[in-house]
Amino acid sequence: MGGSISTAPPTTATSPAATNHLASRKPGATGTGGTEDRPGQLFESKDELLAASLKERASAYVATLLPPADGGRSPRERILYVFEQVEVQAEAPEFQGCRYLAVQIELKDQSHPASRVAHQVKENLTAFFRAEAEQGGADDPDLLARQLSLVFDGASARAGIQADTLTGLITPTVTTLLDTAGVR
Amino acid sequence: MGGSISTAPPTTATSPAATNHLASRKPGATGTGGTEDRPGQLFESKDELLAASLKERASAYVATLLPPADGGRSPRERILYVFEQVEVQAEAPEFQGCRYLAVQIELKDQSHPASRVAHQVKENLTAFFRAEAEQGGADDPDLLARQLSLVFDGASARAGIQADTLTGLITPTVTTLLDTAGVR
Numbered sequence: 001m002g003g004s005i006s007t008a009p010p011t012t013a014t015s016p017a018a019t020n021h022l023a024s025r026k027p028g029a030t031g032t033g034g035t036e037d038r039p040g041q042l043f044e045s046k047d048e049l050l051a052a053s054l055k056e057r058a059s060a061y062v063a064t065l066l067p068p069a070d071g072g073r074s075p076r077e078r079i080l081y082v083f084e085q086v087e088v089q090a091e092a093p094e095f096q097g098c099r100y101l102a103v104q105i106e107l108k109d110q111s112h113p114a115s116r117v118a119h120q121v122k123e124n125l126t127a128f129f130r131a132e133a134e135q136g137g138a139d140d141p142d143l144l145a146r147q148l149s150l151v152f153d154g155a156s157a158r159a160g161i162q163a164d165t166l167t168g169l170i171t172p173t174v175t176t177l178l179d180t181a182g183v184r
Numbered sequence: 185m186g187g188s189i190s191t192a193p194p195t196t197a198t199s200p201a202a203t204n205h206l207a208s209r210k211p212g213a214t215g216t217g218g219t220e221d222r223p224g225q226l227f228e229s230k231d232e233l234l235a236a237s238l239k240e241r242a243s244a245y246v247a248t249l250l251p252p253a254d255g256g257r258s259p260r261e262r263i264l265y266v267f268e269q270v271e272v273q274a275e276a277p278e279f280q281g282c283r284y285l286a287v288q289i290e291l292k293d294q295s296h297p298a299s300r301v302a303h304q305v306k307e308n309l310t311a312f313f314r315a316e317a318e319q320g321g322a323d324d325p326d327l328l329a330r331q332l333s334l335v336f337d338g339a340s341a342r343a344g345i346q347a348d349t350l351t352g353l354i355t356p357t358v359t360t361l362l363d364t365a366g367v368r
Contacts, residue, residue, distance in 0.1 A: 040267065085200075096289075096292055097289065101289075101341060101345070102289050104345035104347075105280075105281065105285075105286050105289050105290070105341065105344065105345060106289070106290050108280055110345065110346050115345075118207075119345070119347065123347075124349055134299070143352070143353070144357065145196060146348055146353050147353065147357050148265065149342065149347070150335065150338040150339055150342055150348070150353065150354075150357065151335070151338060152336020153337075153338045153341050153342055153347075154334040154335060154336075154337045154339070154341065155334055155338070157285060157289065157337050157338065157341055158333065158334055158337055160289065161285070161288035161289060161294065161303070162294050163218075163288075163303065163306055163307075163333070163337075164330055164333065168327070169327070169330050169331065169334065172327065172331075173331050173334065173361070176361060176364045177357070177360060179364075180360045180363075180364070
C-alpha cells in the first residue's frame with residue numbers, strides 16, 4: 001500500500017461536471033509535494049488519495065445514473081430512470097453496491113476526506129430527487145427525496161451483498177412511493 | 185490484533201435463541217486448540233473469531249428489535265415495532281448502523297464465515313417480516329418482506345453514516361408500504 005502513494009499522488013484535476021457535483025477539497029490538502037516519510041503526513045496523503053479517487057470517479061458515476069437533460073421525460077420518469085440504472089448495474093456479477101455508501105460505512109469517520117466526498121455525492125443525488133419531486137408535484141418533496149435516497153441505498157447495499165436482487169423489487173417500491181406522494 | 189487471538193479464542197457457547205436464529209457453524213472450525221503460527225491457520229481463526237463474535241451478539245440484537253411474542257400486537261403493529269426500535273437505536277450518538285450489514289459490505293466476500301453469520305441474521309429478519317405480512321393479509325407477502333428488509337437496511341445505513349436521521353422518515357415509509365400491501 002505504502003509504495004503506491006509515492007507513485008500515484010492524488011491529482012487535482014477534475015472535470016467541470018465533477019466540480020459541480022462535489023464539495024470543494026480542503027484548502028492546503030491537495031498534493032504530496034515535499035512530503036517526507038513523516039507518519040502523519042503519509043497518512044494524510046493516503047486519505048487524500050482515496051478522496052481524490054472517489055472524486056474523480058464521481059462524474060462518471062453520476063452520468064451513468066442520471067437521465068439526459070433533454071430526454072423529454074417527466075419528473076416521474078426521470079426518477080424511475082435512476083432506479084432502472086441501479087437495477088441494470090446490480091445485475092453485473094461483480095456489483096458490490098454503491099461505493100459512496102460503502103466507503104462511509106467502512107471508514108466510520110464522517111470527517112475523513114473520502115467520507116466528505118462520498119457524503120456530497122449522496123447529497124447531490126438527494127437534491128436531484130428533491131428537485132424532480134417538486135417539479136412532479138409531490139405533496140412533500142423533502143420527504144419523497146429522503147425516501148428515494150433510502151431506497152437507493154438500501155437497494156444497492158442489499159444487491160451488493162447478495163442479500164437480494166432488485167428485480168421485481170425496486171420498481172414497485174419506488175412506484176408506491178411516487179404514487180403516495182402524488183407524483184404523476 | 186494477533187495477540188487478541190490467543191487470549192480470546194472463539195467460544196462455541198450460544199444461547200438457545202441464538203441457535204434458533206443463526207446458521208450452524210462449519211464443522212471442524214470451532215476452536216483454536218493446537219493452532220501454531222501457520223499463517224493460513226491463524227487467518228482462519230481470525231475469520232472464525234469474527235464470526236463467533238457476531239453470532240454471540242445476534243440473539244441480544246434480535247431481542248432488541250423484535251416485539252415480545254405475547255404483546256397482543258397485530259401483525260402491522262409488530263412490523264412497525266421493529267422500525268420503532270431502529271429509530272430509537274439510531275438516535276444514539278454512537279450509532280453506526282446495523283453491524284450485520286456493515287460486516288458484509290466491509291468483507292466483500294459472501295463465503296467468509298462472518299458474512300455467512302450476518303447473512304443468516306438478515307434472512308431471519310426477512311422471514312419475520314414475511315410471516316407477519318402473511319398473517320396480516322398482505323397481497324404479496326414475499327414482496328412486502330423484501331421491501332421492509334430494504335427499508336431496514338437503507339434506513340440503518342443512512343442513519344449510521346449520518347446521511348439522514350430516521351425521524352419523520354421511516355414510519356411514513358413503512359406505513360405507505362403496509363397500506364399498499366393491504367396490511368391492516
